[in-house]
Amino acid sequence: MKAMILAAGKGTRVRPITHTIPKPMIPIFQKPVMEFLLELLRQHGFDQIMVNVSHLAEEIESYFRDGQRFGVQIAYSFEGRIVDGDLQGEALGSAGGLKRIQEFNPFFDETFVVLCGDALIDLDLTAAVKFHREKGALATIITKTVPRELVSSYGVVVTDEDGRIKAFQEKPSVEAALSDQINTGIYIFEPEIIDYIPSNQEYDLGSQLFPQLVEKKAPFYAVNMDFEWVDIGKVPDYWEAVRGVLLREIKNVEIPGIEARPGVFTGINVAVNWDKVNIQGPVYIGGMTRVEDGATIIGPSMIGPSCWICSGAVVDNSVIFEYSRLGPGVRLVDKLVFGRYCVDKTGAAIDVQAAALDWLITDARQAPPYEEAPTPLGETDSAPLVIADFVKKESQS
Numbered sequence: 001m002k003a004m005i006l007a008a009g010k011g012t013r014v015r016p017i018t019h020t021i022p023k024p025m026i027p028i029f030q031k032p033v034m035e036f037l038l039e040l041l042r043q044h045g046f047d048q049i050m051v052n053v054s055h056l057a058e059e060i061e062s063y064f065r066d067g068q069r070f071g072v073q074i075a076y077s078f079e080g081r082i083v084d085g086d087l088q089g090e091a092l093g094s095a096g097g098l099k100r101i102q103e104f105n106p107f108f109d110e111t112f113v114v115l116c117g118d119a120l121i122d123l124d125l126t127a128a129v130k131f132h133r134e135k136g137a138l139a140t141i142i143t144k145t146v147p148r149e150l151v152s153s154y155g156v157v158v159t160d161e162d163g164r165i166k167a168f169q170e171k172p173s174v175e176a177a178l179s180d181q182i183n184t185g186i187y188i189f190e191p192e193i194i195d196y197i198p199s200n201q202e203y204d205l206g207s208q209l210f211p212q213l214v215e216k217k218a219p220f221y222a223v224n225m226d227f228e229w230v231d232i233g234k235v236p237d238y239w240e241a242v243r244g245v246l247l248r249e250i251k252n253v254e255i256p257g258i259e260a261r262p263g264v265f266t267g268i269n270v271a272v273n274w275d276k277v278n279i280q281g282p283v284y285i286g287g288m289t290r291v292e293d294g295a296t297i298i299g300p301s302m303i304g305p306s307c308w309i310c311s312g313a314v315v316d317n318s319v320i321f322e323y324s325r326l327g328p329g330v331r332l333v334d335k336l337v338f339g340r341y342c343v344d345k346t347g348a349a350i351d352v353q354a355a356a357l358d359w360l361i362t363d364a365r366q367a368p369p370y371e372e373a374p375t376p377l378g379e380t381d382s383a384p385l386v387i388a389d390f391v392k393k394e395s396q397s
Contacts, residue, residue, distance in 0.1 A: 002110060003046040004098065005037055006185075007117035008054035008079050008091040016341040016349050017238070022056040024117035025063065026232060028241060029256050029284060029302065032063065033232060034117050036253070038070045044125040046113060047072045052097035054079040054090065077101045096203040099194060108191045114205075116185035120241060122228035122252040123186065131223045132188040135163065139193055139213060141222045142186035144229055149174055154182035155206060163221045165214060168206070181224050185231070228252055235347035239336060242319050246282040246300035255284055267305055286322065308364040325364040337361055 007024040017026060024034035034051075041049060049067065053060050053076050060076075067074030077100055080090045092100055098114070101107055111129060115121075123142065132140040143157050156169040158178045169177060183206065196212055197203055213220040230241045230250060244250040257265040261274065263281020270285050276293035283297050286305030294311040297303065301315050304322035309315065312329040319336045326332065336343040342361060343349040352361045 001046045002048045003113040004050045005117045008052045010055045052077045093202040094205040095209045099197040102194045114187040120230040137221045140188040143181040143222045143224045151177040165220045243300045323364045
């Protein structure tokens, strides 16, 4: 069976992570989000998968290649062109990407599934396809019920008693919402859907194709299902996904490594003197990471591989990506560290290098800057206030 993963977006709401990592490659405990999707598709018999790519396309293609090691077949549709010798992505939109593939050579010749490449899901796709076929649908959206107070964060789908879609509401207020069923970005289509998409232009499924189907009274349905769905559309969503795995709230992602202490999981060859650190789970520490004596790590927290947590540093409810060094006495509370960026839970970020704070947070592969640098604040325990104040100022600007 055939499927498509939408992977061409720039992921602007997940910056700074997506400066160097495309959204489908964002790691959940070192495993890309898209890999979980491939596992789900294979489990339900979808083994021929098209992926449209654009932003940082080579990152996706070089990791997944032809799909052989994942038990599927993958081909890629690049959306962009070469300008002055540089490869530039030019995404065609979620619907435009489908049209481009079909016009290149008819691939979608049977019922097929389309998934957004930036969500963790645990869905019975087989049951969803069965519903779609029983209704004789041209298109079916998989919806999920959310608490009424959360509808303003999503696209709301309005249906009749038979499940036929009547209307859409994009992020309505709680008072104006006509439904508590939201669009999860999971779709089932018949090949004829391509006929509704114009050629050679950017075209979107949600804002352009779907309203057209409603207007033309096409057999367009929604099936509301109870399943695990974690959308990683923004930095706070990623934060919650990592926390959810550590707290065992997300069931379809296992914490990797070994449980070295109750609630403390590690990769291989972690350098730590357990009797001289304060580590309170749930915590994950990646392989080849050094945790110096006197450091404190309070969960839920994730520290990536090849990091260096110096003496007196505190990591509390935070996510640290690979090759990060936290200097002596640095205190990180409710923060995400990615390369040269420190991000708070709202997504507000500072560039620690540009802010001259790289003596606090730096790359673990280079010489420690704090060995030669003065302590500009006079006392080490004031350092975390500087990080917090910069992030706060950035979020208010």
